[in-house]
Structures are given as structure tokens and as C-alpha cells.
Amino acid sequence: MTLIFAGKGRGIVKRQTGYNTKQKDAILGYMAALDGAHATASEIAEHLAGTDTPVGISTVYRQLERLVGLGLLRRYYVDGNTSACYQYIGEDGRGAEHFHLKCEDCGGVVHLKCDTADKLKGHIMREHAFHVNAVKTVFYGRCEKCLKQN
Amino acid sequence: MTLIFAGKGRGIVKRQTGYNTKQKDAILGYMAALDGAHATASEIAEHLAGTDTPVGISTVYRQLERLVGLGLLRRYYVDGNTSACYQYIGEDGRGAEHFHLKCEDCGGVVHLKCDTADKLKGHIMREHAFHVNAVKTVFYGRCEKCLKQN
DNA sequence: TTGCGTGCAAAGGTTTTGCATGGCA
DNA sequence: TGCCATGCAAAACCTTTGCACGCAA
Numbered sequence: 648m649t650l651i652f653a654g655k656g657r658g659i660v661k662r663q664t665g666y667n668t669k670q671k672d673a674i675l676g677y678m679a680a681l682d683g684a685h686a687t688a689s690e691i692a693e694h695l696a697g698t699d700t701p702v703g704i705s706t707v708y709r710q711l712e713r714l715v716g717l718g719l720l721r722r723y724y725v726d727g728n729t730s731a732c733y734q735y736i737g738e739d740g741r742g743a744e745h746f747h748l749k750c751e752d753c754g755g756v757v758h759l760k761c762d763t764a765d766k767l768k769g770h771i772m773r774e775h776a777f778h779v780n781a782v783k784t785v786f787y788g789r790c791e792k793c794l795k796q797n
Numbered sequence: 798m799t800l801i802f803a804g805k806g807r808g809i810v811k812r813q814t815g816y817n818t819k820q821k822d823a824i825l826g827y828m829a830a831l832d833g834a835h836a837t838a839s840e841i842a843e844h845l846a847g848t849d850t851p852v853g854i855s856t857v858y859r860q861l862e863r864l865v866g867l868g869l870l871r872r873y874y875v876d877g878n879t880s881a882c883y884q885y886i887g888e889d890g891r892g893a894e895h896f897h898l899k900c901e902d903c904g905g906v907v908h909l910k911c912d913t914a915d916k917l918k919g920h921i922m923r924e925h926a927f928h929v930n931a932v933k934t935v936f937y938g939r940c941e942k943c944l945k946q947n
Numbered sequence: 948t949t950g951c952g953t954g955c956a957a958a959g960g961t962t963t964t965g966c967a968t969g970g971c972a
Numbered sequence: 973t974g975c976c977a978t979g980c981a982a983a984a985c986c987t988t989t990g991c992a993c994g995c996a997a
Contacts, residue, residue, distance in 0.1 A: 666971050666976060689961080703979045708962060710977090729879075729987070730961060748927045757927065763920045770913045776941035777898045777907065787933040791926035816951060816996050839986080853954045858987065860952090879962070880986060953994075963984070970977075 665713065673700040674710050678720060678735040684754065685723075685732040721783060736782075747785045752793035759786070815863065823850040824860050828870060828885040833908065835873075835882040873932050884932075897935045902943035909936070 665671075673695055678686065686694075688707050695702045702710075711733055714720040721734045746759040768779045815821075823845050828836065836844075838857050845852045852860075861883055864870040871884045896909040918929045 668971075668977060670978070687961090704961095705963080705980080706978055731879075748921070748925070748929075750927075751930065751933070757925075759921070759925065763917055767913055767917045771898070771909070771911070771936070775898070775907075775909065775911065777900075777936070777938055778940075778944055779898075779936050779938040780901065783901070783937040785934070786921070786927070786929050788927055788929040794928055818952060818996075820953070837986095854986095855955080855988080856953055949997090951994105951996080953992105955992095956990090958989075959987085961984105961986080963982105965982085966980095968978080968980105971975090972973100 669700050670702045670706055671710050673698065673702060674707060675714065675719065675735075678714075678733065681735060685734040687730045687732055689730065691733070721785075723785065746781050748790070749785050749787055750790040750793055751787055752789055755790055756785075757790070819850050820852045820856055821860050823848065823852055824857060825864065825869065825885075828864075828883065831885060833884065835884040837880045837882055839880065841883070871932055896931050898940070899935050899937055900940040900943055901937055902939055905940055906935075907940065 674691060677691060677694060688704065688711060691711075692702060692704045692707045695707075711720060711722070715722045715733070719736060721736050722731050723734070746764050748757040748759050749755070750757075764781075768781060771777050771779050824841060827841060827844060838854065838861060841861075842852060842854045842857045845857075861870060861872070865872050865883070869886060871886050872881050873884070874881055896911075896914050898907040898909050899905070900907075914931075918931060921927050921929050
């Protein structure tokens with residue numbers, strides 16, 4: 648399997664993604680079907696155990712790690728939870744460079760299209776010598792709805 | 798032991814903090830000496846094992862949980878690390894709130910003490926109705942060193 | 948003296964690894 | 973066919989918990 652990414656006038660970038668196995672398809676298919684929601688490794692394994700393609704927990708971990716490396720999934724930790732959360736990004740995850748806001752209460756993800764945030768990215772690059780990857784960076788906090796409920 | 802907090806014209810708040818033990822002093826003293834940097838439970842235990850007041854790992858965990866509850870420490874997770882990070886805040890509670898920058902190449906974490914970032918937090922709160930949790934938010938990207946190497 | 952804090956050991960969970968087997972290309 | 977991926981089991985961790993003992997107040 649080969650994923651093809653269009654570069655910025657620098658031609659084509661091919662990334663080897665390894666063999667195509669039904670286990671990998673099952674994992675990626677489930678993650679994509681979650682539509683932005685996250686799942687833990689054990690949740691994925693439990694779900695797949697109820698399908699016609701059950702996948703061993705170690706394979707789940709190994710595939711998740713690989714998919715994170717390929718940029719198809721994102722891994723993060725939610726405070727108070729010892730297990731890692733995985734979320735589907737998709738192959739177009741590179742496209743529009745913008746940050747995300749994720750509510751720690753309801754789990755909702757909002758796209759932040761904002762000049763101020765873009766300026767901060769430039770500021771960090773110039774003043775702090777750090778090139779921020781906006782796609783992978785998520786602002787955690789609480790959305791308006793959840794703030795009002797508490 | 799009783800900590801006294803000055804309220805906003807609402808008088809004095811006293812918080813019971815339990816017994817004063819040398820183990821608690823050792824943990825809190827070490828955290829305060831880190832000057833805003835973070836440490837994991839095992840790092841704390843390892844450090845104290847080399848002093849004249851070694852502290853058992855379970856006591857470290859129990860004290861850390863208590864100190865977080867008292868607001869003297871802050872707990873958060875950094876992606877790619879399974880263990881929790883603890884950070885000294887101090888009795889004024891205001892000091893150390895800042896974002897983190899994590900390099901996707903070398904894994905290094907840098908503390909971002911930056912007015913521009915603080916302003917963005919205020920902007921997002923006002924204009925996007927989202928209360929950003931700076932402590933849990935990590936900017937991913939590439940640090941200067943790794944940018945130069947590639 | 949009372950009861951909380953401590954340390955040890957064990958348990959519970961998550962994640963990683965070794966190794967033989969199975970399956971993709 | 974040549975490797976890579978898989979699955980099982982075991983190991984390696986991180987964190988929590990039970991229990992007897994020690995120590996602060």
C-alpha cells in the first residue's frame with residue numbers, strides 16, 4: 648500500500664504504509680466511522696471482537712502506533728485517564744492549516760479559523776524558534792455549552 | 798498544618814492539609830525547587846532515594862494526589878508519555894500557568910512563557926466562546942535544533 | 948492516645964516485547 | 973518464496989489498594 652501526497656511544487660511524496668491486512672482495514676475503518684470521536688486501544692479491540700474480524704490487542708497497539716506515524720490517527724491523553732485516546736484524522740488531515748479546540752467535557756471538536764491564532768504561530772516561530780504544527784495541535788478546554796452547564 | 802489563603806475581600810480561607818511529615822516536606826520541597834519544571838512520580842521517588850529522606854513510591858503517589866487537591870501542584874499528561882507529570886504552582890496559584898511546546902522529532906518539551914500566547918487565550922475566550930486550558934494544551938511541531946538537522 | 952501517614956507487597960490496568968505461525972506481495 | 977504482520981503469552985510499567993506499623997498532634 649502506498650499513500651501519495653502532493654507536495655508544494657516539489658513533486659510527489661510516496662509513503663510506504665506496509666502490508667494491507669484485514670486487521671488494519673478493520674481498525675482504520677472503525678476509527679474513520681467514529682467521525683472524529685476518540686477510542687482507546689482496548690475499546691477498539693473490544694468492538695472488533697464482536698465483528699467477523701477480531702484483532703488481538705497487541706496488533707491493535709502496533710497498528711495504532713503505525714497509523715499515528717503515518718498521520719492518519721492522532722494520539723493524546725485525557726487527564727484522569729491512564730489510557731491513550733486515538734482519533735481519526737484522515738488523509739486530508741493536512742489540508743487547511745488550522746487549530747482545533749476540543750472540549751474536555753463533551754468531547755466536541757471545533758475548527759479554529761482565526762487570524763490571532765495564525766499570528767501566534769508566526770510569533771512562536773520568530774521569537775521562540777519553534778515551528779508549530781497547527782494540524783496536530785489541539786487546544787483543550789471547555790466549550791460555551793459545558794461552561795454554562797456547570 | 799493549616800494553609801491560609803487571602804480571599805477577595807471575603808475574609809480568610811483556611812484549608813486543612815493534614816499532618817506535617819518529613820516525606821511531604823521532601824516532596825513539596827523538591828517540586829518547589831524545580832522552578833516550574835515538571836517531574837513524574839517515579840522521578841521524584843528516584844531523586845528522594847538519593848537523599849536522607851527516601852520516600853516510598855506509594856507515599857509519593859498519595860501525597861501528589863493530595864497536593865493536587867490542595868492546589869499546590871498541577872497534574873497533566875504529555876502526549877507520548879504514559880506517566881503523569883506534576884508541576885509546582887505555589888500557594889498563590891497563579892504563577893506557572895503556561896503552554897508547552899513539544900518537538901515531534903526529539904520529543905523535547907519547552908515551556909512557553911509568552912504574553913502573545915496568553916493574549917490568544919483571552920481572544921479565544923472572548924471571540925470564540927471557548928475557555929482554553931493552557932496546562933493541558935500542547936503545541937506540537939519542530940524545535941530549532943531538529944529543523945536544522947533536516 | 949487517637950488516627951492519619953508510611954512502607955511493603957500485591958493487585959489491577961495499560962502497553963510493550965519475544966517468538967512461532969500465518970498471510971500479503 | 974521472502975518478509976512482514978499477527979496472536980499468544982509473558983514481561984515491563986504505571987498506579988492503586990490492603991494492611992500492619994510508626995509517628996504527628
